[in-house]
Amino acid sequence: MNPEIINVNINKKINKSSYPIFVGNNLLIQAGELLKKYINNKKLIVIHDDFFSINKSTNSHFDRFIQSIKKEAASVNLMAISGGDKTKTMSQLTNILESVLSFDIDRDTLLIAFGGGVVGDIAGFASSILLRGIDFIQIPTTLLSQVDSSVGGKTGVNGSLGKNLIGTFHQPLAVIADTSILKTLPRRELRAGFAEVIKYGLIKDKSFFIWLEDNFEKILNLNDISLNKVIITSCSIKSDIIQDDEKEIGKRALLNLGHTFGHAIESIGNYDKKIIHGEAVAIGICMAFSFSKKLGFCLESEVERVKALFKKSGLPTAIKDIPNLLFSSDEMFDKFKYDKKTRNNKLTFILNNKIGESFIKKDVNTEIIKNFLTEEI
Ligand SMILES: NC(=O)c1ccc[n+]([C@@H]2O[C@H](COP(=O)([O-])OP(=O)(O)OC[C@H]3O[C@@H](n4cnc5c(N)ncnc54)[C@H](O)[C@@H]3O)[C@@H](O)[C@H]2O)c1
Ligand SMILES: [Zn+2]
Structure with a gap:
């Protein structure tokens, strides 16, 4: 071939x-x-x-x-x-x-x-x-x-x-x-990879997200034609974003949607397979959408639609979906200082106006994010 x-x-x-x-x-x-x-x-x-x-x-x-x-x-x-x-x-x-x-x-x-x-x-x-x-x-x-x-x-x-x-x-x-x-590849690992695929639709391609809603079963059943489209679209979106920003001075950070929360969860989970990267990203993206809603950037209906696709694909959407992973909101907040987007103790998050439109939000208010974490955890 x-x-x-x-x-x-x-x-x-x-x-x-x-x-x-x-x-x-x-x-x-x-x-x-x-x-x-x-x-x-x-x-x-x-x-x-x-x-x-x-x-x-x-x-x-x-x-x-x-x-x-x-x-x-x-x-x-x-x-x-x-x-x-x-x-x-x-x-x-x-x-x-x-x-x-x-x-x-x-x-x-x-x-x-x-x-x-x-x-x-x-x-x-x-x-x-x-x-x-x-x-x-x-x-x-x-x-x-x-x-x-x-x-x-x-x-x-x-x-x-x-x-x-x-x-x-x-x-x-x-x-x-x-x-x-x-x-x-074990099903769990396949689903974890699918979380990063969904991420691309959410960052900048709503039509791809809609196609994923319609085709997730074929993809998770390893249909060749669907998989080819998934890989080609994902890599094209990634390559388009990084071509002018190899070292993540600016827009490459968009690819980090869900990762500030996700990396914190993985780090607390100690990388022992209680939770794997793609699962942490799935939860992180749902948190990023909920946080976007809390700050008035996106509608509740969009948050629900995003969570629905993760759920249908067998992915977790909240920390409580992971058995035996207990931590406090303060523990999670402490991890944010090791996020590579943090500068001078100022936090940056990738948020969404809607599905297919992510943006970089710098200098996020510390009290608001702490309140949000208390509600979520
Ligand atoms: N460099 C980047 O830009 C970037 C982007 C996203 C994620 N990451 C990193 O990637 C890592 C996650 O990658 P991953 O999910 O591929 O994890 P992984 O490499 O740990 O693979 C997952 C599991 O699948 C097994 N495996 C691999 N190929 C297999 C196959 N064909 N059949 C059966 N089993 C197979 C592995 O042994 C492992 O147990 C994380 O460390 C994450 O931080 C890096
Ligand atoms: Zn990732």
Whole structure:
């Protein structure tokens, strides 16, 4: 099958750079050809989610991918790490750096991240600092990573005080989003990825949101045509937003809808799978809509419509939907100071006027947000 290609253009100060996202079904089997010009007989290090080495019989895409890239590479070394945010840490990063260095790499060595957002974020971070920066390619294997984390060049690990506090901006050379790899993804992870998909409709594309309302079942049942549309639309919206704002000086922050609340919840949950990233984002987006309503920006009917789609998709919409996750409004408020949008103790939230229209609200009044949290928690 021929892939569809989205080009991500990044306008750097002096010159423009761009890279392709290949989207389609059964693409990994032809990865060698798709990536030929980047691999170019180089030494490859593939950092992959250990799911694929442990479950070879249920998901053979990884083996076929390795066979295909071997044809184009000088050598291929593999390194398995486990997914899940619990392992997105500095100590895991150190292990990766030491192991990769032991393969005698040089500045032409190419690193490939094969896994979900956790593998992509940490392997991408490693590639940005190894030998002061080597190139890398993203092969996202979860819906969340195919529609979001593999694109845009944010890499990093969690700090003990908060989510994604340590990291770099480092764009990949290319991305392959192969929908057939999703067949082994647990339902819970699929739904979590769908939360980030809904996010794009809410930020700037109401017609996409309406299409998701009509097609969520097909998407969650892994219908190929629907999945292709989901990935292409999501990546196009993301690439459109980041192209002039790679380092999040301005509008890139819109992509953070629901994440100020969401990251705080994840951090309090200690990343132990009680709650996973996409679920925290779903709750965070519902809170952002409710807060928008409280401040007079959006109608109650819009808040209810947003919550209805999350609910129908099997996602949580409030903190009380997560069993055994107890915390106070003060604990949540304290986490906001580690939000990367916070400046000089002044809080910034991404809010909505309506579905399809997010905006950046700086300098949010502390007492109002504290009152809101007391009502919500
Ligand atoms: N860099 C960015 O711009 C960005 C954007 C959004 C999210 N993120 C980050 O992404 C992370 C979440 O990503 P994620 O949801 O992909 O998590 P993940 O990488 O932890 O993957 C989720 C689970 O699915 C398993 N898995 C992966 N692929 C599989 C497959 N094909 N079949 C079966 N199991 C599979 C993993 O082992 C893991 O247990 C968070 O750390 C979040 O902060 C980063
Ligand atoms: Zn996210």
